[in-house]
Amino acid sequence: MKLLVATTLAFSLLTVPAEAATAPTIAWGPCSDQVLAAGGAQCGTLDVPMDPADPSSRSITLAVSRVQHKTAVSKGTVIAVADPYTGSGYQSSLLGARMAGGDSFDWVGFARRGQTPSVPALACTPPDHFAFNRPSYIATPITEPQWTARVKNYADACAANQPSLLEHMKTVDTAADMDLIRAAVGADRVSLFAQAYGTYTAEVYASRYSSRVQRMVLDTAIDPARVWYQAGNLDQDQPMQRDLELWFDFLASQDSVYHLGTTKAAVQQVWYDQLRKVSLEPADGVIGYSEWIDLFLFTAFTRQTWELLGGAFSNWVHNGDGATLRALFSQFYLVGADNTYGTLLAQMCTDAPWPASWTQWRNDTWSVFPQARDTAWGNTWFTAPCLYWHAKPGTPVAVGGTASTLLVTESLNVVASVDSSLEVRSRFPNSALVTVPGGISFANALTGNACVDGTIATFLAAGTLPTRKPGRQPDATC
Structure with a gap:
């Protein structure tokens, strides 16, 4: 596994694209989405290339939302990477309101390529x-x-x-979109908050763009070896x-x-x-x-x-x-x-x-x-x-890296087993895993478990992880 991580890091350093000469921008304004508007979010769009490997290819438009920090100074930007099975992620910028101290961050949500209200929307x-x-x-x-x-x-x-779009719907394409979003909001580094199937997207981003990740929370992590x-x-x-x-x-x-x-x-x-x-x-x-x-x-x-x-x-x-x-x-x-x-x-x-x-x-x-x-x-x-x-x-991405990572999962959830989180833990040595024994819900962070939610809040704010235990085992329970 150490060899895998080392190989992944070398690959990441080779594949991180250079910053564009002119960073993309988002013109923020009021949200037509009533849920986002009620939550105090701003909304905008970002044009990205359909083929990330060819910046001159036809553009598609991502719908993006953000909730800015309410404190005097921002503690950083958190990009929320939603589970695509539960919807587009456009409203995920509202997640910060569920976390103690969440209003000290800028939270960004986005409708991933193909999902409404991004354009084109796959039908x-x-x-x-x-x-x-x-x-x-x-x-x-x-x-x-x-x-x-x-x-x-x-x-x-x-x-x-949508024949053209289907060729560019891989997780690596969404990861490239995320890096353009990061640049568009003016952040050198971002933290990631990802849930369920969205955790694989975060894992890929942290593997390919490792220098641009500050901290990463993975709730119900997908085993990258089994996608x-x-x-x-x-x-x-x-x-x-x-x-x-x-x-x-x-x-x-x-x-x-x-x-x-x-x-x-x-x-x-x-x-x-x-x-x-x-x-x-x-x-x-x-x-x-x-x-x-x-x-x-x-x-x-x-x-x-x-x-x-x-x-x-x-x-x-x-x-x-x-x-x-x-x-x-x-x-x-x-x-x-x-x-x-x-x-x-x-x-x-x-x-x-x-x-x-x-x-x-x-x-x-x-x-x-x-x-x-x-x-x-x-x-x-x-x-x-x-x-x-x-x-x-x-080709599956070689997942692994140095990102400081907090993994949380309920032990009996059906989407991804504890062993899936342990596999991700092994690929990110600067990580710790918190389990909820007997819990069956997936992607259940920030829904009221004070232990889980408090651990996430402390980690995002200060980088504090539970002490990592030796071997292949969870590091803490809630």
């Missing part, structure tokens, strides 16, 4: 890809060709709508099943509220009874097998949904309330789904090669299926457009 939109009543996720002689056609159609539609066929697909299947079943345990412990059974086994029996029921006759005419899985799988990603979706599950079982299931599904999945999903795939499908054989995909999915009955096939179909993606995959 794929096959008419039925996000529709209700999709085929069952589990592959059968009937559903497998149906899903194979659907994911191929989605990849084809993305290529038809993305493993990290964004197979590695998540069993953790998702595990955390879904933790929700079953919770429902059983609250049987006086939900009346679904007093043991996990009893709740699970009700679950599978209802899955069979909606497979034959979708709830409210639209919530079938796949929609049911998608909706209730939110409970595996964040503890905050357990009561809400527990109530929806119970109301369906006891009162036949399918309208609430439909409303929740529409709220969680259908608003902005195409742009968010398309841009996420555009990154994941091209950062590194994916298996070229559907036989391998199928066999790998069936191999994990016995331990991930409710999650394996849905996750495979979610990423399967990468099998047919038209843009060529790139």
